[in-house]
Amino acid sequence: MITAIANQKGGVAKTTSTLALGGLLAEEGSCLVIDLDPQGNLTTGLGIELAESQPTIYEVLTSETTAKEAIVPTPFDLSLLPATATLAQAENKLLTQPDRCFILKEKLKPLRRTFDYILIDCPPSMGVLTANALCAANALLIPVQCQVFALKGVEGLMKTVNQIKGELNPKLKVLGVLPTMAETNTLITQEVLKTLKHQLEGVTVFEPVPKSVKFPESNLAGKPIHRYANEWKLIQPYRQVIWEMRAM
Amino acid sequence: MITAIANQKGGVAKTTSTLALGGLLAEEGSCLVIDLDPQGNLTTGLGIELAESQPTIYEVLTSETTAKEAIVPTPFDLSLLPATATLAQAENKLLTQPDRCFILKEKLKPLRRTFDYILIDCPPSMGVLTANALCAANALLIPVQCQVFALKGVEGLMKTVNQIKGELNPKLKVLGVLPTMAETNTLITQEVLKTLKHQLEGVTVFEPVPKSVKFPESNLAGKPIHRYANEWKLIQPYRQVIWEMRAM
Numbered sequence A, B: 001m002i003t004a005i006a007n008q009k010g011g012v013a014k015t016t017s018t019l020a021l022g023g024l025l026a027e028e029g030s031c032l033v034i035d036l037d038p039q040g041n042l043t044t045g046l047g048i049e050l051a052e053s054q055p056t057i058y059e060v061l062t063s064e065t066t067a068k069e070a071i072v073p074t075p076f077d078l079s080l081l082p083a084t085a086t087l088a089q090a091e092n093k094l095l096t097q098p099d100r101c102f103i104l105k106e107k108l109k110p111l112r113r114t115f116d117y118i119l120i121d122c123p124p125s126m127g128v129l130t131a132n133a134l135c136a137a138n139a140l141l142i143p144v145q146c147q148v149f150a151l152k153g154v155e156g157l158m159k160t161v162n163q164i165k166g167e168l169n170p171k172l173k174v175l176g177v178l179p180t181m182a183e184t185n186t187l188i189t190q191e192v193l194k195t196l197k198h199q200l201e202g203v204t205v206f207e208p209v210p211k212s213v214k215f216p217e218s219n220l221a222g223k224p225i226h227r228y229a230n231e232w233k234l235i236q237p238y239r240q241v242i243w244e245m246r247a248m
């Protein structure tokens, strides 16, 4: 099962959610997380410092190496396909290819039996990298920060997703929308949660992940949240997503 | 004077900072803000609903209209060059042009005498849209959220900026780095501020903008922060940036 974690809005907890889900899934099966963002935050968020010669997702997409050779272990039983800033060059390189949206899908084919779960952390844009993730995946999780700008983007994102489903990847299913950094005692969060439920008929809106300084602290520590601060209320929304993944 | 507000990290307050600065500058001179992000958050953040037929920055970049014709007034004496999701198509369209990084610079030439200040809100990526902003601008402001992932990206961003300065736009000056959403009583914020000052020799690090729910509330209200909540401690860091702009 391949799940893309995507939203073109920046800073909505795509990477943080990939870390949290990957950390939990690694304890119940084999899990690979893929960093598809030139910022490489998933790679840093797992505390991984890459050797100069280490192949990354860029070399996989440009066929210089196989996915298997680019995978690195992490201290959390979680496998990582890392990224560096070089990945930014992939957009231009891939644009000229005829089947440019299916390159990642092809490269992951040999790994399908190796891992129970594969998660893809997407960059904050709707470019060719995210399109590759949406074409390789059979499930999509959309983190949405409980704020106005993030909310505005969801409708547009759903249109793009339905287009991709219609034209490129009919198997893609929307797992749901995960509200993040929720401060349920503020008006803003309440407004956003209400609007999300209205706007998205037929789409699962998960229980919101509360805002907590433990999340940025876990990034600094280079650990998935449940390995840094195993508090029920922070982890539970992520467990709910995993139940939904299993039910698919 | 044209100032780009850029950082490829998502959610660091690029749009919020453009709104805050634009709102203040509009009270002392003529100011144009340009939405260069397909999410159109600057356009929504000013409470602007566009008519179907309204030309946007996309039509300007693709030479279907002039910048002057695409400018809309706002209730805050601030002029806006708006964006919609169509702008996402500009990346692919512009990539094939020979002078692809200088298109925006050319389109803004006729406006240089019309406005005292022009601010450009950039998308969270280092693609051709941000490159256009960095080639059109003579000053660059880098908002950085006081968190680990945002910090990690600054070094890489500075390298890219120096490359652009060296090869494409020698006039580009870094105004400084603006720490945002600072919670000065937390360890994370203190660590980030300390590291920024060390890492960036010779670059101005402005006083941090405190984290405050008034910012997202002002987005919901469609107003620049000083029109929504004129609190000294929220506005002062932005006034400091304006002093630096004037001193250039």
Ligand SMILES: Nc1ncnc2c1ncn2[C@@H]1O[C@H](COP(=O)(O)OP(=O)(O)OP(=O)(O)O)[C@@H](O)[C@H]1O
Binding pocket: A009, A010, A011, A012, A013, A014, A015, A016, A017, A037, A039, A041, A122, A123, A124, A180, A181, A182, A209, A210, A211, A212, A213, A215, A216, A217, A219, B008, B009, B010, B011, B124, B147, B148, B149, B150
């Ligand atoms: N529930 C939460 N509570 C508080 N802070 C959070 C929470 N989730 C994420 N964060 C913090 O918010 C910031 C943005 O999160 P993150 O970088 O994961 O978002 P992103 O969508 O991956 O960003 P980008 O668009 O740049 O890829 C990070 O510094 C992270 O630590």
Ligand SMILES: Nc1ncnc2c1ncn2[C@@H]1O[C@H](COP(=O)(O)OP(=O)(O)OP(=O)(O)O)[C@@H](O)[C@H]1O
Binding pocket: A008, A009, A010, A011, A124, A147, A148, A149, A150, B009, B010, B011, B012, B013, B014, B015, B016, B017, B037, B041, B122, B123, B124, B180, B181, B182, B209, B210, B211, B212, B213, B215, B216, B217, B219
């Ligand atoms: N000082 C602050 N305190 C609290 N919240 C803030 C502050 N500044 C910005 N925000 C909020 O943080 C969120 C992210 O800010 P904003 O959208 O301006 O970032 P951005 O860098 O433009 O994002 P993107 O990368 O998607 O363009 C917004 O919901 C905004 O209201």
Ligand SMILES: [Mg+2]
Binding pocket: A014, A015, A016, A037, A041, A121, A122, A123
């Ligand atoms: Mg991320």
Ligand SMILES: [Mg+2]
Binding pocket: B014, B015, B016, B037, B041, B121, B122, B123
């Ligand atoms: Mg923005």
